[in-house]
Amino acid sequence: MRITIARTAGFCWGVRRTVNKVLETTADAKAPVATLGPVIHNPQVIAKFESQGVKVYERVEDVPDDTTLIIRTHGAVVPQQALAKERKLDVIDGTCPYVKFPQVMAQRLSRDGYHLIIVGDANHAEIKGVASYAEGPYTILRTGAEIPALPGVKKVAVISQTTNDSTYFKKVVGEASLRFREVRALNTICYDTGERQTEVRELCEKVEVLIVVGGKMSANTRHLAEIGAEFLPHERVHHVERSDELDVSWFHGFREIGISAGASTPDDVIDDVARAIAAFAPDGAAERRFHSPSFEPTHANR
Known part of the structure; x- marks a missing residue:
């Protein structure tokens, strides 16, 4: 055999970067350490961190005061980040830089008047975070789905979940180019x-x-x-x-x-x-x- x-x-580089942030933070911790959602999607790693006292919270509202809060690799929604700042929690941003890119572009493109098409899983933490940066209308398109009717929309921008299959992303961009007057596509796949x-x-x-x-x-x-x-x-x-x-x-x-x-x-x-x-x-x-x-x-x- x-x-x-x-x-x-x-x-990958982004995951290793975030895992190292957790390890460095717990090594020097003078206060409780927690993550906003599972820091990565791996049960063994999460179990190891929990055994070291790192708690996982899904909502900032549930995080105790004086806690060092690490944002997961996939990022977090804007309102939760704002609440953490309002509560003056010590926040360490573990968002992968490759995830930061679609977040920034979602905000910028929506400000420029584009209807945003986000190709990805609406239930995934990354996509929830990216969508929360949009300041205008957006559509989340799951893999394999057709672009829905968007009456009155003339210009769209297409971005993708960082872990998507590039083949499907290309298909969506091609379909959009035939349906809308103006299409801007940014390849945000890692x-x-x-x-x-x-x-x-x-x-x-x-x-x-x-x-x-x-x-x-x-x-x-x-x-x-x-x-x-x-x-x-x-x-x-x-x-x-x-x-x-x-x-x-x-x-x-x-x-x-x-x-x-x-x-x-x-x-x-x-x-x-x-x-x-x-x-x-x-x-x-x-x-x-x-x-x-x-x-x-x-x-x-x-």
Whole structure:
């Protein structure tokens, strides 16, 4: 059995930056530390922080006074940030800079009179935050949906959730260009996301089974599994959070196994999954190697 691990698997630059902020804050904490929502979408990391006394609150209203509050990687809605400032809480902004970009553009484009089309999941923390920056009308368009009728709208601006599939974003932009007089499109998809998706496509050409490791609530991880299922039979693509979710039957008769992982998946969790798969090898041994994608790595994953 040969196990090929995606080189882009594991923490992206933005997640690592926010996790480090939490670690640095707790190390020097003189007051309680909390996060506004789960700081990243990974249950193991959240459990580790909670064991160190870091509490998770969904609303600023529930945060005790004199608490150091860290804003999650996905950002926060404007009213909650304003309330934290009003309460004079010590706030550390852990929002990923790649998420800051669509936030800023949502505000700027809506001020310029564009009807904003935000491509993404309306229930996702990132999109809730981005939409809260809009100062005019906006439409949130879930992946796969058609642009709704927008009577009277002549100019639109299209932005995207940072973890979206670029293929669908292009489709929305193309459709918008045929329907509206003026269209402004800004590609707000994170470079790291695009590279992971490209590598999964390439990896699926070389393996027989794909294991995607990461939180079930992680949008970018789910997208990796969805892309894998476009290239491999659905029953050969499995999304797991931990090694104990693996089933030996998934690997019967297959030699080439691929592993990818979401941007919020710790390296030790990926390693644990790889070791568990290797233990399933008939001869008790498995070769492990890293996949070398065709693209050049950017600063986001060096």
